[in-house]
Amino acid sequence: MNWRSRSFLIWPVFAWAVFCGEAAEVHIRARHPEWANQHIEIFTIADPVVHARQVLAAADTDETGFFEVRFSLEETRQIYIEQGVYRMYFYARPGRSYRLILPPFREKSRDEWLNPYFQPSVVHLATLDEDSTGLNALIRNFDRYFQPVYEELAVQVYGRREVEGVERAIDQLEMLFPADTGFFAEYKQYRLSSLRALQYQQESRVLKQHILPDEPPDWNNPAYHDLFSQTFMRVFRKLDADGSFSPVLQEIYREKDLGLLIASLKERLSLRSHSLVEMIAVKGLYDACHDEEISASLAAHFLEELAESGSGEEIRYCALHVHERLTRLLPGSPAPRLLPADPDREEDYLNGVRGKYIYLVFASPRSYTFLRELPLIRQIASRFGENLQVLLVMAGTEGSRDDLFAGDSTGIRVVYTEYGNEMIEKYRVRAFPSYFLIDQEGKIIWAPAPSPLEHFSDKFTRLVKSAGQ
Incomplete structure (x- = not known):
């Protein structure tokens, strides 16, 4: 079976892998009169490279602004609703019911639709089903303290100053949010690791510190997604800081040798997790193409192979989406459908x-x-x-x-x-x-x-x- 025929099969297989096994139903409902007669899609983010949406459910609100949906989850995930000027999210656990508190609805203005730089208002939704110890409250409170600290340190990085106060900030956050277990504990540790990564943001040392755990990736956790992107952004360029990786890359590109690319990344990053290295390869190819360091057709060759033979469904699914993103409007590719809806x-x-x-x-x-x-x-x-x-x-x-x-x-x-x-x-x-x-x-x-x-x-x-x- 070639990779193109797989494109019709990977999504069902991936969905089965994510939602079956120990999957349990999630029940969501909400009511707000200003949300009357809206079509709503509930989705999650399926990959850490191009952030492809994975739609979980859809519903139409009634004339009172009420809707409810049910879908299955195997693990805790960040769930999104993007409507009007909002990009809203919350965290859902398998087998739980959530009554969401929606903000007053506001549609995008024409000027906002026409603005290519428009950014939605990001809202972490509250629920009527959790108290201050619930997962959403814990993450919301943590983010309220964490985000200003991260932004202050990031200003130092982009101002090309020595980053100071990282360990002190981490100690303060650890005191405010003591040891926990489960999803929040992992979320917190990934966020704290992102502060440490800022110390090496301008250097290739970030790739040598093993800030990201050398173990099977945690693709369900958005903090892991962010840490992955932060650590391995433009990874090929970082690895070539001393000029030693460029000759290897040229050989890889000339021979179109995916095996050599994976082996070289493993060796230079001192990583054992094969699935993590494969996702690093996907991101590296995407970034190199975006920066016009390689052609989209060359990147597509490697992505086709990863979509066919990647070690996990997440890798194959992500490689397929990145391939589609890079090649959709390439000369010679079929133009997206133009027929009118009627x-x-x-x-x-x-x-x-x-x-x-x-x-x-x-x-x-x-x-x-x-x-x-x-x-x-x-x-x-x-x-x-x-x-x-x-x-x-x-x-x-x-x-x-x-x-x-x-x-x-x-x-x-x-x-x-x-x-x-x-x-x-x-x-x-x-x-x-x-x-x-x-x-x-x-x-x-x-x-x-x-x-x-x-x-x-x-x-x-x-x-x-x-x-x-």
Whole structure:
């Protein structure tokens, strides 16, 4: 079985591994009148590299703002709800029931939807089922003391000053939150270890201190995720601080030798945990590709192999998601689905684009840049209409600013959608307008494509001529 066919099977296997065995049901419910008639997804984070979501349940609130869901968990996990301006979370134990206390609902404004740097308000939800000794209260209180300490020390790191007061801060936190057992004890130790890691943040020494336990990884604990990311961020670059790792990497890349990569990481990091080293390899490949130190296609080769032969389901699942993230919009890859949600319009849509290149434009009537470039987009549609279909995906309510296209005879097709629509997410649109070019077979050519002001017409003309059309 090749890795592509596995992509349809890994998720069910992973879900079985996570949720079966000693799994027990979790029951969640909440009511807030301002949350009436909302669709809510309950999810957890499934990997420490690209933080892929693993949806556990979904529900629609009624007219009173009430919802309840049930799902199974094998181990304690951090559970998320992201809605409106909020990214809310709490910790759920298998076999428990939780009545959540929701904040007043606030939807994102149009400006917030259009802002590529928007950050949601993070809220640790309280519950009606736990007292001050409950897990959520313990973590919430600990974080309230820990976060200011971490931020103060991080300022020293990024100010390139010697980090001082780490052990004193750790001793104070240990006194405030004495020894415990179970999930909170591990959470606390991972957080305290992240303070020690700050002392070595600017040096490769962080990789030699064994701050992360050399044992099977604790992927269910978000504090472990954060410590893993902190310790092994740009791990290939850190290992090459003295220039000794670069020749090894070049041989690994030239030979496309995953075994040599794993063996080299094990030796240089002095680690025995094979699954931990494999996840370090996944993160190292992702970071190197993100920093343009290697191509996405080269990283994809190693990730395919890890998705096929990784030592654990978590590794294979993560490698698969990282591979998808890196290759989704690569030239030659299938473009994410563009068909409108209304099946009655599907055939009409297909007839309009069949056999043509597609100049895909994600835009908003509130974008000044788009309004400035719209006359040039019309010129492109008129000039290349025989070979090119201009498709505008307008983020906003259908009918708003329809005057923009009233009487338009250039052949531009317009699809209206909402901010945050799945299509926008699949194309990773972070600003309006964003441009893409898709070939006649539905494969990506340019992502992003040049805008009209970036000489799209000249570049497209050369492309068509080179293809002999």
